[in-house]
Each structure stands twice: as structure tokens, then as C-alpha cells.
Amino acid sequence: MEDPAAAAEPGGATPWPEARRIARDAARPLSPVTRPLAETTGTVLAEPLAALSDLPSFDTSAMDGWAVSGPGPWLLSGELLAGQRPGAAPLPDGHAIRIATGAALPPGATAVLRSEDGRTEERGPAGWLHVADGCPKPEPGQDVRPRGQECRSGDHLLASGTPVTPALIGLAAAAGYDELTVTPRPRVDVLVLGDELLDDGPPRDGRVRDALGPLLTPWLRALGAGPDTTVRRLHDDPDLLHQAVGSSTADLIITTGGTAAGPVDFVHLVVHRLGARLLVDGVAVRPGHPMLLALLPAGRPLVGLPGNPLAAVTGVLTLAAPLLRALGGRPDPVPYAVPLAEPVAGHPVDTRLIPVAFDDASGAARPLRFRGPAMLRGLAAADAMAVIPPGGAEAGAAVDILDVGWGSAS
């Protein structure tokens, strides 16, 4: 097999599509865990989901009305509410019992007559039920949800690898599960580097606000990182960085800043000191060129994101998102392309990623301004990022779209 590290020749940036593939292949899904239903959102099933009971588990009334036996009219007696067990004695032919939606049908009942389709009459001490004028007689089985209509106990419901959505959790609960065996969401340690960063107030005295800590916390979770993901600020000190990376037990470590060759850019130094293997060292993409991916000796992946905020975003889409999918056992999104609303100049050899908004009428991708590597203004108004191949793209050309995926932050 080809050594992926060979793609990261010193001085040679990895082509952008290759970098994404290397990131996807750099990790295997985490070991399955069994968790209470409420803690499984955003994971994927690590084993198939089979029904633990018939659904519904008893013949059920689908409407408020009367459970009837035979063609009627019917002698009325009693009432059955949802959650009540009917008696074992069959409902005799010509009898009816008042019944609520969701209540178990008594044995012997042939159909349910909806309350709006029946007319009751007091005759002496007894009550009688008739089909209301103009309404059809209930067919056998009418407005009954028969036992096992949705599934039989043991039926295969969903395959291993299915993303655990709120609907899946609801189905699992309905089918009798209290917990699920899933591939967990990877835990990420984010280390934000830069002595120039401020945590509050406006930028001042030559310093800037940390934009990446606040951006990455919800975004990584939306991309599949665990709720126990942490973001920490570190001073520009190689020993501190060494200690923080070396002692991390996270499934994925992400650093921001310090990837270039400036006087306080220590990520390469620390990666080297820790004996990590660089799989990607620079990517032929703008912005985001200096991003890197290394495997620490225990096989733990480390993604180094550039400090410029839009460059860091490109690094997340290129390296961190595929790794989170690989660790979490989630499938890659199905790629799609959209025509560009206007031409975009290309880099001669590198791919460009630019923020775009989809035009309401045409659906075309409109490139947004304020997309310099240090800017987030364009991205904050964007629907997605468009992939501009080397050399650029004409108006109307279909370009690949990367969904940013922050809709489901939790």
C-alpha cells in the first residue's frame, strides 16, 4: 500500500483532495459503547437495531369511538381507555364498548366506529349504538391498528452504521430499548495558541479577540465531536504545548495558530519532539495552506489549524471533519455541485475554498465578499463553501459544495 506520509514531502504541499482522503483514512471508528438513549444523539449504531416487541404490541383503536362486534346495531356497555387492559371475555356479537384512541381492542371486536359516525340511544335501562345517518357501516378491521402492523418482534429495523437521529431514538424507545450500543462521538481537545489573544472586550493594544475558541466549540460538536470536547487557551511556549499534547487522552487533538515559521510558531517543533509522524504538512489550498495532520506515537491524530480564522475553517473542512467522521463511524456526505453565479479567479496551482450564499431564485452559488484569510464576515453570511479548482471557474460552471454543517450544534 502507498505510504500516505509520502504525500507530505518536505516543502511539497499535499493536493487538497488527497489531504481529505488521508485524513479520512488516518483513523478507525472508536470502540462501541452502550449508552442510555438520551446520551446517544449524534452517534451511529454499532450494531443493527432489531425490534424487541411487536409494534403495536396489541390490536389498538386508531380513533375515539366504540369497539364493535358484528354489523350492529350494538348493545352498549363499559369503557376502555388507553393503558387499560381489556377483560379476557370476548365482546359478544352485537355488543359495543366505548373506546379511546390508543386503547387495546377487546377480544372479539371486529372494528372501531368513530364517535362522529355513531349515534347512541337510551332504550329502557340499556344504551344502544347505531351507525349515524349517512355514515357507512364499519368494515371489518376499520380504524384498528393490528398488532405487528409496523414490525414483529425480532424484525430488523435499521442497519449498523445508521446515524442516531432524534427519530431513531424515538423509534428505539417505542420498540422497547433503554440503551443503545453505538460508536461514540470522539472527544476533542482544542488548544488555542497565541499570546496576542483576548477573551473579552474589543480588540486593543495590538491584541485581537480569540475568534477560534468560540467558533470551534459549537462547530466541532455539530460535526460529530462529543459534548465533553474542551477548548483551552495556551501561552506561546513550546514546553506548555508539549505537555498539553503529550498528556492529552482525547481521541483527536486540534491546535490553532503557530503552524507557520514565525518566531513563536511551535507546532512543528512539538510534533517533532513528540516523535509524531506527519501525514500532511501543508495543503495546496487557499486559505489554510500551513495546516498539518500528524499521528502521535499512540496513533492519536493531531490537526494543526492555521491561526488566521478563515484559514482555520478551511483546515476544519479539509482535515478535522473527515477525521471526526472516521472516528465516529459516520459516512461522508454525498458530494454535490452547484453552478456559480459569477466567475471566480483561481490560484494557479492551489484549490480555493470560498464562502457562498445560494440565490433564492436560481439556486446558484454567489461568492461572498470579505473572504480574506483573516476574515469571518463573508463566512458568517454564507450557506456553504465552494471549491474553486486551480485556474478558477467561469460563471455557470458547476463547482463542488462543502456544507459547513453547523445547523445541528449541541
Ligand SMILES: Nc1nc2c(c(=O)[nH]1)N[C@H]1C(S)=C(S)[C@@H](COP(=O)(O)OP(=O)(O)OC[C@H]3O[C@@H](n4cnc5c(N)ncnc54)[C@H](O)[C@@H]3O)O[C@H]1N2
Ligand atoms: N513567512 C511566512 N509567513 C507566513 C506564511 C508563510 O508561508 N510564510 N503563511 C501565512 C499563512 S498562509 C497563514 S494562514 C499564517 C498561519 O500562521 P500560524 O498558523 O502560525 O498562525 P499565527 O501566526 O499564530 O496567527 C496568524 C494570524 O491569525 C491570528 N490568530 C491566531 N489565532 C487566532 C484566534 N484564535 N482568533 C483570532 N485570530 C487568531 C493571529 O493574531 C495572526 O494575525 O501564517 C502566515 N505567515
Ligand code: MOO
Ligand atoms: O492560510 Mo493562509 O493565507 O492561507 O491564511
